[in-house]
Amino acid sequence: MAKPNDLVQGTLDLLILKTISLEPKHGWAIAKRIQQISGEVLQVQQGSLYPALHRLEQKAWIKAKWKDTETGRQAKFYSLTAAGRAQLEKEAANWNRLSAAISLVVQTT
Amino acid sequence: MMWARRFSLRLQALFLRNRSAKRLDDEMQFHLDQQIAENVAAGMTPKEARYVAIRAFGNTTYLKEETRDTWGWTWLEQLASDVRYGARMLRKSPSFTTVAILTLALGIGANTTVFGVVNTLMLRPLAVERPNELAFLENAHYGPSQSFPNYMDLRDRNHTFAGLAGYRISPMELETDKGAVRIWGYLATGNYFDVLGVKPSLGRFFHQEDDVHPGASPYAVLSYGAWQARFGGDPAIVGKTIRINRLPYTVFGVAPPDFHGTELLYWPEVWVPMMMEPQIEAGNPWLDNRNTWNTYVIGRLKPNVSTRQTEADLNAIAAQLTREYPSENEGLQFWLAKPGLVGDFVGGPARAFALGVLLLAVLVLLAACANLASLLTARATDRQRELAVRLAIGAGRGRLVRQILTETLALSLAGGFAGYVLASFLTQALSRWRMPMDFPFQFKAVVDWRVFLFALFASIATAVIFGFGPAWRASKADPNLVLRGAVTGWGRSGLSFRDALVVVQIALCFVLVSACLLSLRGLQLALKTNLGFEPRNLSVVAMDLALAGYSEERGRAFQQRALQTVQQLPGVESAAYSNSLPLSIDQSHTDVFPADKPDLRPSDRISAVYYQASPGFFATMGIKLLGGREFNWHDDAKSPPVAIVNLALVKRLFHNENAVGKSFPAYSGHPVEVVGVVEDGKYDSLTESQQPAVFWPILQSYNSTTTLEVKSSLPAMQMVGEVHRAIAQLDPELPLYGAGSLEQMLGYAFFPSRTAALALSAFGLLAIILAATGIHGLVAYAVSRRTHEIGIRMALGAAPVQVLRLTISKTAALLLLGSFFGLILVLAAGQVIASIVYQAHPHDPLVMAGVCVTIALLGLVASWVPARRATRVDPLVALRYE
Numbered sequence: 001m002a003k004p005n006d007l008v009q010g011t012l013d014l015l016i017l018k019t020i021s022l023e024p025k026h027g028w029a030i031a032k033r034i035q036q037i038s039g040e041v042l043q044v045q046q047g048s049l050y051p052a053l054h055r056l057e058q059k060a061w062i063k064a065k066w067k068d069t070e071t072g073r074q075a076k077f078y079s080l081t082a083a084g085r086a087q088l089e090k091e092a093a094n095w096n097r098l099s100a101a102i103s104l105v106v107q108t109t
Numbered sequence: 110m111m112w113a114r115r116f117s118l119r120l121q122a123l124f125l126r127n128r129s130a131k132r133l134d135d136e137m138q139f140h141l142d143q144q145i146a147e148n149v150a151a152g153m154t155p156k157e158a159r160y161v162a163i164r165a166f167g168n169t170t171y172l173k174e175e176t177r178d179t180w181g182w183t184w185l186e187q188l189a190s191d192v193r194y195g196a197r198m199l200r201k202s203p204s205f206t207t208v209a210i211l212t213l214a215l216g217i218g219a220n221t222t223v224f225g226v227v228n229t230l231m232l233r234p235l236a237v238e239r240p241n242e243l244a245f246l247e248n249a250h251y252g253p254s255q256s257f258p259n260y261m262d263l264r265d266r267n268h269t270f271a272g273l274a275g276y277r278i279s280p281m282e283l284e285t286d287k288g289a290v291r292i293w294g295y296l297a298t299g300n301y302f303d304v305l306g307v308k309p310s311l312g313r314f315f316h317q318e319d320d321v322h323p324g325a326s327p328y329a330v331l332s333y334g335a336w337q338a339r340f341g342g343d344p345a346i347v348g349k350t351i352r353i354n355r356l357p358y359t360v361f362g363v364a365p366p367d368f369h370g371t372e373l374l375y376w377p378e379v380w381v382p383m384m385m386e387p388q389i390e391a392g393n394p395w396l397d398n399r400n401t402w403n404t405y406v407i408g409r410l411k412p413n414v415s416t417r418q419t420e421a422d423l424n425a426i427a428a429q430l431t432r433e434y435p436s437e438n439e440g441l442q443f444w445l446a447k448p449g450l451v452g453d454f455v456g457g458p459a460r461a462f463a464l465g466v467l468l469l470a471v472l473v474l475l476a477a478c479a480n481l482a483s484l485l486t487a488r489a490t491d492r493q494r495e496l497a498v499r500l501a502i503g504a505g506r507g508r509l510v511r512q513i514l515t516e517t518l519a520l521s522l523a524g525g526f527a528g529y530v531l532a533s534f535l536t537q538a539l540s541r542w543r544m545p546m547d548f549p550f551q552f553k554a555v556v557d558w559r560v561f562l563f564a565l566f567a568s569i570a571t572a573v574i575f576g577f578g579p580a581w582r583a584s585k586a587d588p589n590l591v592l593r594g595a596v597t598g599w600g601r602s603g604l605s606f607r608d609a610l611v612v613v614q615i616a617l618c619f620v621l622v623s624a625c626l627l628s629l630r631g632l633q634l635a636l637k638t639n640l641g642f643e644p645r646n647l648s649v650v651a652m653d654l655a656l657a658g659y660s661e662e663r664g665r666a667f668q669q670r671a672l673q674t675v676q677q678l679p680g681v682e683s684a685a686y687s688n689s690l691p692l693s694i695d696q697s698h699t700d701v702f703p704a705d706k707p708d709l710r711p712s713d714r715i716s717a718v719y720y721q722a723s724p725g726f727f728a729t730m731g732i733k734l735l736g737g738r739e740f741n742w743h744d745d746a747k748s749p750p751v752a753i754v755n756l757a758l759v760k761r762l763f764h765n766e767n768a769v770g771k772s773f774p775a776y777s778g779h780p781v782e783v784v785g786v787v788e789d790g791k792y793d794s795l796t797e798s799q800q801p802a803v804f805w806p807i808l809q810s811y812n813s814t815t816t817l818e819v820k821s822s823l824p825a826m827q828m829v830g831e832v833h834r835a836i837a838q839l840d841p842e843l844p845l846y847g848a849g850s851l852e853q854m855l856g857y858a859f860f861p862s863r864t865a866a867l868a869l870s871a872f873g874l875l876a877i878i879l880a881a882t883g884i885h886g887l888v889a890y891a892v893s894r895r896t897h898e899i900g901i902r903m904a905l906g907a908a909p910v911q912v913l914r915l916t917i918s919k920t921a922a923l924l925l926l927g928s929f930f931g932l933i934l935v936l937a938a939g940q941v942i943a944s945i946v947y948q949a950h951p952h953d954p955l956v957m958a959g960v961c962v963t964i965a966l967l968g969l970v971a972s973w974v975p976a977r978r979a980t981r982v983d984p985l986v987a988l989r990y991e
Contacts, residue, residue: 026136026139026140027136027137027139027140028139028140028143028144031140045165045166045167046140046144046165046166046167047137047166047167047168047169047172048167048172050133050136050137050140050172050173050176051172051175051176051178051179054133054176054179054180055179058179058180066132073139073142074135074139075136075139076132076135076136076139
């Protein structure tokens with residue numbers, strides 16, 4: 001199981017961008033979603049999501065809006081900007097290339 | 110769009126910091142609440158759910174800090190907190206803050222004032238178009254002055270100047286509503302304004318084509334000041350006729366307010382085309398005379414032409430001119446100088462003086478900084494506990510240094526601002542001051558952005574250079590030792606950092622006090638100088654008859670009638686007249702030749718200062734006649750030419766033999782008989798070495814410029830009034846100038862010594878104040894630190910004298926050491942000091958003794974109060990303390 005520290009910064013960024021690419025989500029939902037999808041393999045230390053979110057927001061890849069949740073309480077929802085979508089495509093392509101290359105190396109004996 | 114979003118986010122983070130922080134809290138709280146709710150739903154107890162949620166989240170404080178870091182304003186936040194904290198600390202110790210700011214204000218104020226002067230003299234260009242292209246011409250013969258025919262040849266033959274203009278400082282008589290007044294103006298060649306590229310504020314300027322034939326250009330351009338002051342700013346002045354030297358001139362235009370001609374220290378009221386020279390300087394036409402070197406020449410270099418190329422070009426023309434006119438131009442050579450201060454003639458000494466004073470001012474600043482560093486070190490020692498606590502709970506050393514430096518910077522900026530304000534006042538006072546003389550000597554020290562930058566830079570440099578040492582030392586405090594109560598950084602044996610600073614301060618003080626006393630001694634010597642005449646009880650009044658339209662014949666008659674009238678005034682012991690007086694601004698030189706060199710070769714000529722004097726001149730002026738006789742009323746045009754010479758000229762003319770009755774060739778080659786020999790005197794300046802001087806009888810060589818000398822025991826102003834009334838009866842229209850006691854008129858001659866004495870005394874005083882606070886601070890601090898120890902000593906039976914010795918002995922050692930270094934500095938810097946202080950030499954024993962006494966007194970006075978306090982320590986109180 002990967003510890004939070006092992007998550008390379010760029011990887012966490014990619015996960016966040018991907019997770020909110022379909023619909024706006026608040027922080028807790030993003031953390032939850034990453035855990036679920038990865039089959040609990042990726043255990044992000046939940047708090048460390050926030051510095052990353054704010055950094056991405058400063059880079060203008062994601063934008064945030066305070067909206068009501070189903071429970072009626074206000075939460076900060078993050079969504080992709082156009083620049084963020086472009087960044088996601090770039091990073092996803094990078095990731096695919098890299099992971100394919102690594103699996104090749106690992107599988108070839 | 111991206112940058113706009115980023116920018117607005119940054120601004121939000123900066124200005125809505127508290128709101129952003131609150132929002133971040135909300136965001137994280139929401140997250141935790143969601144997690145807790147989920148945990149409870151999964152079956153945990155609320156307490157357990159909460160605990161697990163927080164564990165999964167991580168260290169909130171740390172995460173919040175990390176998140177805030179991404180907002181990008183951490184450094185600013187830290188700076189703001191440093192400033193806030195610093196301000197609080199400074200407010201908490203008002204006496205330290207006041208002393209530090211005052212110290213800096215004095216140091217930076219003195220420097221900024223001097224820099225303001227340097228700025229005016231050396232940095233600020235003339236108010237013309239592209240001033241850096243302008244150059245002033247100098248020659249090997251007469252320095253800044255050229256002959257007008259030579260100027261025309263240079264103008265027409267050179268290949269390196271886009272334009273070459275000539276000008277001449279001339280007094281004129283202007284008729285106004287309030288009667289005729291004597292004013293100062295320029296004769297300027299027609300291309301003058303075009304070469305400078307100045308635009309008129311009213312009407313037009315004259316041009317080359319307006320200045321072609323002698324006497325045919327009766328045009329005038331007024332300065333803005335003259336337009337306002339003399340003609341009430343008359344909007345219809347252009348085209349009107351004004352009268353100069355009793356002739357009509359058409360006003361072409363008015364110069365812009367910030368244009369004061371091509372000399373920084375001389376503001377003319379009017380410009381008249383050069384071709385009017387014969388009218389303006391009536392009776393002395395020199396436009397086609399290669400022997401009269403009266404024209405200043407300024408030129409605008411063509412783009413991309415170097416100084417060296419220009420000088421080569423000029424000297425090629427000089428070689429031609431030497432071939433064409435060998436007797437006038439032999440050895441002619443040109444070079445370029447910076448315009449604005451009559452080339453190197455005034456510029457050289459003025460710049461050397463200004464730089465020398467600036468150097469001493471920097472020493473004052475250094476002394477102030479040493480004071481500041483010493484204060485900061487003491488303060489750091491006092492704050493060791495606080496700093497140790499901060500280090501102990503994890504403050505970084507760099508952060509601590511930054512905090513202390515921020516504090517120092519705040520101090521020095523406050524001090525710098527106070528200094529800048531001080532300097533603004535001082536330079537304004539300087540600019541308002543007028544020399545008591547008949548010359549529009551204008552000095553406008555301008556406080557502009559250069560001066561402001563200088564003050565700002567000086568403050569920041571002070572803080573960084575002198576704040577860093579103490580800050581670094583303070584940050585090295587060992588929390589372990591300090592918090593256990595051991596005091597570090599204040600060694601009793603050997604030299605501590607503060608001791609070294611006091612030594613530096615005393616050394617600087619020694620130098621500055623030396624300079625101060627030297628300048629005072631120089632002034633004293635200047636005042637005691639044998640002038641070669643006796644200014645006491647002498648009043649003078651001057652007039653220019655040619656400007657008032659007198660012909661030579663009428664002028665002669667008027668001069669004699671005026672003299673007779675004045676001689677009959679009650680209270681007058683004797684009276685005489687001459688063209689000028691020694692040590693006034695108007696000095697003329699002529700060439701004479703040794704008696705045994707009658708072929709008048711230029712290499713044999715002796716340059717002598719000359720005066721044209723009436724009978725009775727020497728008796729009235731108190732010039733001692735060493736042999737022969739005075740001029741009398743028979744030394745006129747009908748008798749053979751005679752002269753009276755001074756001893757220095759006798760040496761050169763006749764090689765020390767008895768001169769009376771012998772002849773020598775004058776400038777024109779005609780033999781002149783010496784009828785009298787007089788003592789040497791001072792003519793151009795107080796500091797000159799003995800100059801040859803020759804006196805011509807004014808009856809044999811008329812001069813329309815007339816200075817009346819009146820010897821009387823009546824008060825000078827009363828006498829001057831009487832003379833005014835007497836002359837007014839002869840010619841009510843005639844303007845008189847330069848009226849007053851001769852001692853007052855000599856202000857011009859004493860100006861350099863007075864200025865030096867004033868400037869250096871101010872520095873000396875500042876240095877003494879700074880050194881005194883420095884020493885006082887050191888001793889007082891040492892005593893307060895050692896109260897405990899002194900208490901023990903006294904309890905064990907030490908006598909007050911012993912305690913006194915304990916505190917004084919170290920101060921004495923520091924004084925000796927500092928004085929020793931100061932002495933070395935003074936001896937090494939003798940040259941610099943000599944450039945500011947005339948006459949007195951740094952090795953003057955009187956001065957050195959004075960300095961040593963001053964420093965000793967300074968040490969005694971500064972350490973007396975704290976030392977006395979030490980002897981009054983009550984052992985009981987001291988030991989109960991702590």
